[in-house]
Amino acid sequence: MGAEPTPRREVVTGAPAGRTRAPYPDSSAHDDLAVRKLMRRQVRTGLVACSLLALPLGLFPVVFRLLPDGDTSRGAVWLLLGVAPYPVLLATGAWYVRRAERNEGDVNGR
């Protein structure tokens, strides 16, 4: 790409005083539809992320009560509760951010 032939005009606005709110988006029917679609997508992504977390974790208390006594069970419980959740939470979070940003990118119509 060559050098820019003419200087670009930039509009600089000052730092907002008090509450900052983005300007109201155009509330035409078309945009409203886009918003609803985006919201549906984001809710779905959010629910997937949380059920990846909630379902296994939610079942653990019941499952653990049913486990037989013994050293291997105890070791497994310590690992599953003390170590395993954190990398899983981080990975799920990272996945969610990627998906959510992609959902938004679709709205922007890239």
Add this chain to the structure above:
Amino acid sequence: MNQTYGMAGVSVVVLATALVGALGLRISRTTSDFYVASRTVAPRLNAFAVSGEYLSAASFLGIAGLLLAQGVDMLWFPIGYTAGFLVLLAFVAAPLRRSGAYTLPDFAEARLESRAVRRIAGVLVVGVGWLYLLPQLRGAGLTLRLLTGAPGWLGGLVVALVVTAAVAAGGMRSITFVQAFQYWLKLTALLVPVVFLLAAWHADRAPLPAWDERPVFHRSTEVRVDRPVNVTVREAVRVTATGSIDGHPLRGAVLTLTEGRHHIGAHTGLRFPPGAQVPLPDRATGSASLAPSGTEHGLYATYGLILATFLGTMGLPHVVVRFYTNPDGRAARRTTVIVLGLLGAFYLLMPLYGSLARLYAPDLLLTGDTDAAVLVLPQRLIGGVGGDLLGALVAGGACAAFLSTASGLTMSVAGVLAQDVLPALGLRHFRLAVVPAIAVPTAAGTVVGGLPVADAVGLAFAVSASSFCPLLILGIWWRGLTPPGAIAGLLLGGGSALTAVTTTITGTTRPGWSHTLLAWPAVWSVPVGFAAMFLVSLATRHRVPAGTAATMARLHLPEGRV
């Protein structure tokens, strides 16, 4: 716990906090700066600050103490503390930032265009904030008592004074730097000692702790009982005692504690031989934990804990406020993900400390000071100057824990008091609001009895989960929310949880289902909150705010799209 080294560690932390805070003071001058750091905080710095603020005394001291006392079930606390951020990320982070509000009451008013909702949300924010502050101040009291023998209330008072000064002087900007610094301090304060502790444990032939049976004194241990306690001895043991047992005064006498109940008087020292079983106190004395134990409604309590922590994080005042310091919604999400990683790194250390405490500090079960587990381990296991230094490091970290969370909470509570209680806006009034924000929990702490720190914090989560979770989830994702609906949900969900929790704190309930239901209200109060908000909103459909469609667009559309 060596007193001089400990005090030195604490002083270093307090001075460093003041110093880093003063750096921030030079930059914060306008009201906007003061409240929300002018939205110029980068995601990574903000993530450090969120994590630093979030890791309170409950995380630093409380979890290891609960693990020591109750075993592996207590790991649900740190899981919940972290998982709450995933729920926040998935449903709240970006839209909340885009709403443009500074605090939760702000969000309530912006979304619902109603001052009434704002006021009620404000009351609940102050309630949750105070509930969360109370155990921080008590953790401070405990640490100072261990370090200097000072009475418990003094530690809380000292923290209250330091926090007042820091918050009133620098507001949010200085707090950001301080919190970020304190995350690293807290992580280091636990990570460095655990390396040495594990080495010492390994050198000790790597014993495994006894979880199913009563804990055993691994080495000859001197136990100092400050308050009188009744214990049950299961296996006769020869001890050397100075003080009073069963009413008999003793001075260095060797006697056999027979099976059965014994009464140990105040200020008694007992030396137990290695291999002796730890006599456990009767439930009536000492601080009985609320936490799920194997026998009493354990499954219900575990789910109550899970619901409270997973759903309550999003409404915690000091968490919410810090999200507004992100430049936009996307940055808010990124901050949250980094926080997940930072918290995970910290909480991975907890099983180690819990197990080591079970092995080397089981006497804390006797004295009821289980929250002190992390503080005493270095001296117990390593001893000598090394143990003292590491102990000082840990004490410094504990100090950082309650200072940072207490500052963040005081900041948010003061903010709500200043905006909604003291009418005019302006710096001067904010500084005034700091006083009641911290004074009330400090005073309450002297009166209210002894729940373990992590339990008390769980109560704040329960109230937040019952009131702010429905408000945020329904407010952000449902167009049908109305002001009467929101009010109904906040009052019924939050109000019922708050009542249940306050009753539990005053310690007037007897063991049984009524006690369990009140101690872990989330299982019923969260559905109550959601149901009330939903049903009343449906019933008042005509009151849906006029600007809802536009508000939804603002919350969900990415910035830059007009």
